[in-house]
Amino acid sequence: MKKLLARMFPRIDRYIISKFIGTYIYSILLIISISIVFDFNENLNKFATYHAPWNAIIFDYYANFVPYFANLFSPLFVFISVIFFTSKLAGNSEIIAMMAAGVSFKRLLRPYMFSAAIIAALNFCLGAYVIPNGNVVRLNFETRYKNKQRVTSASNVQLQVAPGVIAYLQQYDNNTRRGYGFSLDKFEDKKLVSHMTANVIQYDTISDSRYHWKVLNYKIRTLKGLREQITSGMELDTLIMIEPMDLVYSTGQQETFTSPELLRYISKQQERGSQNVVQYEVEYHKRIATSFASFILTLIGASLSARKRKGGMGLSLGIGLALSFSYILLQTISSTFAINAGLPAMLAAWIPNLIYIVIAYFCYRQAPN
Numbered sequence: 001m002k003k004l005l006a007r008m009f010p011r012i013d014r015y016i017i018s019k020f021i022g023t024y025i026y027s028i029l030l031i032i033s034i035s036i037v038f039d040f041n042e043n044l045n046k047f048a049t050y051h052a053p054w055n056a057i058i059f060d061y062y063a064n065f066v067p068y069f070a071n072l073f074s075p076l077f078v079f080i081s082v083i084f085f086t087s088k089l090a091g092n093s094e095i096i097a098m099m100a101a102g103v104s105f106k107r108l109l110r111p112y113m114f115s116a117a118i119i120a121a122l123n124f125c126l127g128a129y130v131i132p133n134g135n136v137v138r139l140n141f142e143t144r145y146k147n148k149q150r151v152t153s154a155s156n157v158q159l160q161v162a163p164g165v166i167a168y169l170q171q172y173d174n175n176t177r178r179g180y181g182f183s184l185d186k187f188e189d190k191k192l193v194s195h196m197t198a199n200v201i202q203y204d205t206i207s208d209s210r211y212h213w214k215v216l217n218y219k220i221r222t223l224k225g226l227r228e229q230i231t232s233g234m235e236l237d238t239l240i241m242i243e244p245m246d247l248v249y250s251t252g253q254q255e256t257f258t259s260p261e262l263l264r265y266i267s268k269q270q271e272r273g274s275q276n277v278v279q280y281e282v283e284y285h286k287r288i289a290t291s292f293a294s295f296i297l298t299l300i301g302a303s304l305s306a307r308k309r310k311g312g313m314g315l316s317l318g319i320g321l322a323l324s325f326s327y328i329l330l331q332t333i334s335s336t337f338a339i340n341a342g343l344p345a346m347l348a349a350w351i352p353n354l355i356y357i358v359i360a361y362f363c364y365r366q367a368p369n
Contacts, residue, residue: 019089050144176202194221198218199218212239
């Protein structure tokens with residue numbers, strides 16, 4: 001096994017991979033530690049005002065704060081890491097020695113790309129499956145002990161729950177999962193065939209099945225040609241293709257869905273004819289695009305800092321920071337255009353990568369050979 005690994009990853013590869021991954025982890029720990037100090041100092045008064053317990057602050061908030069922001073700014077950490085340790089290698093004439101021994105710059109990039117693949121895979125798995133569950137806990141903590149501004153109710157909600165089935169709620173309270181002034185209309189060939197009304201509708205949170213609701217003080221009018229049948233009662237268990245998440249939208253809600261949940265939610269909303277799914281589509285594609293950015297930014301960083309300069313790493317680090325911050329800024333701008341200006345979500349998520357692929361190719365062409 002050792003011989004196989006040694007053949008696949010020669011000493012020079014193992015050396016660069018260890019430098020890359022080690023510097024990446026070190027930069028994350030350093031910057032996130034500083035972020036925690038500033039965040040705690042800023043929110044200490046709120047934590048004290050709302051009597052947040054220490055175990056909730058540590059395990060519910062900061063234990064989920066760290067992976068969320070580490071993954072969010074991973075492109076920045078990758079860029080800084082590559083430029084930092086590559087500039088140091090170049091300053092110590094190690095890269096010159098490698099190339100003098102017959103190692104081309106293209107061959108030198110192999111351990112860089114392998115390290116970028118590890119980081120990209122880790123970022124995607126965390127962003128698509130792990131962090132969304134932690135975001136639920138973190139956002140609940142912020143609602144309870146920090147912001148107290150989360151939306152928990154909705155009024156005059158109308159949506160298509162199935163083809164030809166329209167639901168309406170006059171008022172809905174997400175804390176109690178209860179709605180008031182409910183009606184459900186079914187149409188066939190644009191003709192009304194059934195009309196249900198209920199004073200109260202209650203979502204069954206302990207049911208084994210989804211979409212399980214109880215309607216209280218209900219009346220159902222069934223229309224068959226000129227004949228009408230009326231059924232009424234005090235309570236009725238029924239399945240209605242609505243969930244609480246469909247009725248109340250809060251800022252950042254898309255970040256609490258795993259990628260499979262995002263796909264299901266987007267598909268369900270599109271079937272209903274809803275247009276308010278752009279932010280969910282952007283979030284889904286952004287998770288993939290951000291992971292892929294590790295390769296692009298690694299190539300740019302290695303190309304910029306592989307040449308030995310008299311001024312050391314200062315110039316390379318300055319250019320790298322400018323490019324990494326501009327990448328994050330461009331990502332934010334393109335997402336905003338997708339949500340507010342109708343830019344396709346997939347294109348918005350990939351625009352930064354498409355632009356930076358061109359920059360990466362230019363930097364690669366200018367790199368030492």
